[in-house]
Amino acid sequence: MVLLAHSLEVTLDQGPFFNPKDLQVQPLKGAPPRELGKAGIMASDCEPALNQAEGRNPTLERYLGALREAKNDSEQFAALLLVTKAVKAGDIDAKTRRRIFDAVGFTFPNRLLTSKEAPDGCPDHVLRALGVALLACFCSDPELAAHPQVLNKIPILSTFLTARGDPDDAARRSMIDDTYQCLTAVAGTPRGPRHLIAGGTVSALCQAYLGHGYGFDQALALLVGLLAAAETQCWKEAEPDLLAVLRGLSEDFQKAEDASKFELCQLLPLFLPPTTVPSECLRDLQAGLARILGSKLSSWQRNPALKLAARLAHACGSDWIPVGSSGSKFLALLVNLACVEVRLALEETGTEVKEDVVTACYALMELGIQECTRCEQSLLKEPQKVQLVSIMKEAIGAVIHYLQQVGPEKQKEPFVFASVRILGAWLAEETSSLRKEVCQLLPFLVRYAKTLYEEAEEANDLSQQVATLAISPTTPGPTWPGDALRLLLPGWCHLTVEDGPREILIKEGAPSLLCKYFLQQWELTSPGHDTSVLPDSVEIGLQTCCHIFLNLVVTAPGLIKRDACFTSLMNTLMTSLPALVQQQGRLLLAANVATLGLLMARLLSTSPALQGTPASRGFFAAAILFLSQSHVARATPGSDQAVLALSPDYEGIWADLQELWFLGMQAFTGCVPLLPWLAPAALRSRWPQELLQLLGSVSPNSVKPEMVAAYQGVLVELARANRLCREAMRLQAGEETASHYRMAALEQCLSEP
Secondary structure, three states, rough: OOHHHHHHOOOOOOOOOOOOOOOOOOOOOOOOOOOOOOOOOHHOOOOOOOOOOOOOEEEHHHHHHHHHHOHHHHHHHHHHHHHHHHHHHHHOHHHHHHHHHHOOOHHHHHHHHOOOOOOOOOOOOHHHHHHHHHHHHOOOHHHOOOOHHHOHHHHHHHHHOOOOOOOOOOOHHHHHHHHHHHHHHOOOOOHHHHHHHHHHHHHHHHHHHHOOOOHHHHHHHHHHHHHHOHHHHHHHHHHHHHHHHHHHHHHHHHHHHOOHHHHHHHHHHHOOOOOOOHHHHHHHHHHHHHHHHHHOHHHHHHHHHHHHHHHHHHHHOOOOOOOOOHHHHHHHHHHHHHHHHHHHOOOOOOOOOOOOHHHHHHHHHHHHHHHOOOOOOOOHHHHHHHHHHHHHHHHHHHHHHHHOOHHHHHHHHHHHHHHHHHHHHHHOOOOOOOOHHHHHHHHHHHHHHHHHOOOOHHHHHHHHHHHHHHOOOOOOOOOOOOOOHHHHHEEEEHHHHOOHHHHHHHHOHHHHHHHHHHHHHHHHHOOOOOOOHHOOHHHHHHHHHHHHHHHHHHOHHHHHHHHHHHHHHHHHHHHHHHOOOOOHHHHHHHHHHHHHHOOOOHHHHHHHOOOHHHHHHHHHHHHHHHHHHHHEOOOOOOOOOOEEEEOHHHHHHHHHHHHHHHHHHHHHHHHHHOOOHHHHHHHOOHHHHHHHHHHEEEEEHHHHHHHHHHHHHHHHHHHHHHHHHHHHHHOOOOHHHHOOOHHHHHHHHEEEE
């Protein structure tokens, strides 16, 4: 290393002993070499030499041979100097430049990067700076940027970003520039982001940015690129450091008074974590957005702010908006601006729609819908809700107008999916307004949902594209379901109650589509599938389908009897309920399935599948289990007599369950006279006996009149249908219990032979 040190001393006195500028190949697209300084050895000063028209430069070929045959560092230095002089003397093409790199190889820069001793009188980083300069030149070739010899240098390069040193040292600055050029080139390769993340680059970039030393702006730019390419992996590897950057950016955003606040609006969505956003960041972000959106702005200033607000709404709901007058005014302003933007974009035919901005506005409108329908702890006061509903109604009218213009060729576009989503969110809460327009659009919505259902994989891809378009830089969250039909289910549930919309839905084939959809979704919950990883939206979708079918059973019984799809649905309900009622945490879905099946059984009672088959017996046994386990006798302090109380499993969800339970009791009562085998089966289950025993053990005053009526209905029909049932009830003190509860019909039935 003595000769090497001597050569370096000479070159430091006389300037760089070679100019990497002459070795530069065409840079990787998206990662151009930066010209950030003049001093020192800088690969970023490189520019391609003029191309050689044809043939090879004999002098260059001789020097390349010397470079390949160099036996030590001194000879390699000398050969490199000769090569650079030869390059200046003639033109070379890309192949020749690549041959120069092949001649240099990786061994020499590898030794430079790992050397711990510098020549006497030189800074300790001078050898590493030379190594990085060579490596940066290599990385200007995309193939070399992905070479294992470059990738295994990522941990070393990452340490250079945070190394301490003289901030005014030109050589050190050059080394930092070249380091960023290397890392940026690697990031531009197909698997580069993964290697950078694994090599600790994300944490190093965060620390370099927070240190605000030389090149910190390059650190931020590279961080943005990595987050856009691999958000989940970045947060998994460097969450504390990324949160520190988010805190810094949020604080800068809150304090900014110049145009930088608009630039930060574009950066900040990328730095919002997939988990919880720190509360101090939310405060700063909301304060900054309030100042921006409360000012008179041009569209290029306002649109990034709306998109940032939409991203926060997607990630945090309304939790980022403060409670009180300022928060309610800010939310009202957000929704108002979003509605105006939607109307301006969609009402004027022929205007180019900024789809990313409008989709962000859709997210803010959804936030407005949620807050306007929230009864407790809403940020909005009642007058504000009334005003916003009126404003959102006009915007939804514009969405309907847009969807009416959508032809078959556009149905798979992400923006159409986003527009259907916001309409679905509106219809889930409001169907009375815009009824005529909604009815006119229903045929399109059914066809659209059917198209995406039949191409489910594309529907999932559309959902991801929508999320990327407006809300999230990468993957969608749980509030962006992957099929259009699920978006429309709540609205259709309301519409099937009304005669006009229901007839349109039936005419367009919506019931058959819903049956197929229900059966397909049900498969996801069947044995063999891991239900623990299913999103809640699957079960909610199944429940909403049940509600739609319940509406059709009540309002269109003829459809249930004649459409074969409902026979298939009934078979699925019968085979599924026995296992479902045994599963913890799925009582509400079991209640929907049991009640729907009981109501359909009344209409399909002549079906062979309901004539005492094993499936039908298993279904009714499970239905009895659901109906019979809802209430228990509970002792009360200071009283000798127990009271009727809800079972622990039912108590927490009774508000959502009770209507289904009463409807199920009524439906079971109606099935008893239609299915002769049902009363003996109920007797074998001991439900009538246990029911009378329960009523006899509690105070009659603790049993509400509607409960008495429901119990009496079941007991009377069982007693009328089967003599053995009557005898069993008498043995259980049925007449006395009927007298105590003033069940006149039951008392009379049991008094007969």
